[in-house]
Amino acid sequence: MISPYNDEYFMKQAYQEALKAFEVGEIPVGAVIVANQQIIARSHNLTEQLTDVTAHAEIQALTAASNYLGSKYLHGCTLYVTLEPCVMCAGALYWSQIDKIFFGARDEKRGAGHVGTPLYHPKTLVQNGIMAEECGRLMKEFFEMRRR
Numbered sequence: 001m002i003s004p005y006n007d008e009y010f011m012k013q014a015y016q017e018a019l020k021a022f023e024v025g026e027i028p029v030g031a032v033i034v035a036n037q038q039i040i041a042r043s044h045n046l047t048e049q050l051t052d053v054t055a056h057a058e059i060q061a062l063t064a065a066s067n068y069l070g071s072k073y074l075h076g077c078t079l080y081v082t083l084e085p086c087v088m089c090a091g092a093l094y095w096s097q098i099d100k101i102f103f104g105a106r107d108e109k110r111g112a113g114h115v116g117t118p119l120y121h122p123k124t125l126v127q128n129g130i131m132a133e134e135c136g137r138l139m140k141e142f143f144e145m146r147r148r
Contacts, residue, residue, distance in 0.1 A: 005037050007080070007102055011130040014080040015104070017044040017057065018138055024049065028138050031057040031081040033065040033074065033098075040077070041065035057081060058089040062096055074098040082135040084111035084128065090119035100125045104135030 010032055017030025021044035033041040043060035047053055058081055066072055078100040085093060085103065090112035093101060101124060112119045120126050 007130050010034050010039070010078070010080040011082070011102065011104060013039060013042065014082050015131060015134060015138075017042055018082045018135070021045045021057070022138060022142055028142050029057040029081065029083045031061040031079060033061050034078045034080065035065075035069070035074075035076055040068045054088065056086065056089050058085050059092055062092055066096070072096065078102065080130070082131070083107050083139065084113060086110045087112050087119060093124070094119060094121045097121050098124055101127070102130055103128045104131045105139060106132070106136075 013032045014030040017032065018028040019030070021030060022028035026045040026048050028045070030044045031042070032039050041061040041064035043064060044057050046055040046060060058079065061079065062074070065074055065077060072095075074096045077098050079093065079098055080102050082104040084105065084107040085101070086107065087110070098121070101120065106113065106128060
């Protein structure tokens with residue numbers, strides 16, 4: 001039997017988290033972490049709500065997944081996140097030794113890919129582009145609203 005769950009399905013789940021952030025005035029980034037085709041953690045940005053600059057979606061999801069697994073290492077796990085992780089999140093992802101990272105839209109200003117040196121663990125597969133257009137459009141819409 002073929003699983004109905006694929007990378008696009010899980011990115012859509014992350015996108016739903018980003019919409020939750022958007023609705024409450026947070027920068028709309030959402031994340032889910034998957035193990036064995038099951039979502040074990042989901043989150044969105046909470047920096048405004050928690051008044052915590054480290055409360056990015058990825059960090060919140062990492063903490064939840066680690067608690068779920070009872071391990072600081074996320075071997076066998078995949079992160080789906082709507083925006084390219086920043087340097088802080090890339091560092092946390094490095095230490096988690098997560099297997100895969102899929103992100104939607106590139107972050108041209110603060111994304112870890114623009115630093116010039118690899119920040120992810122050497123065994124971590126990093127790919128982008130799943131729902132990139134939708135994820136990018138949500139970010140643009142959010143910042144256009146804030147400027148009004």
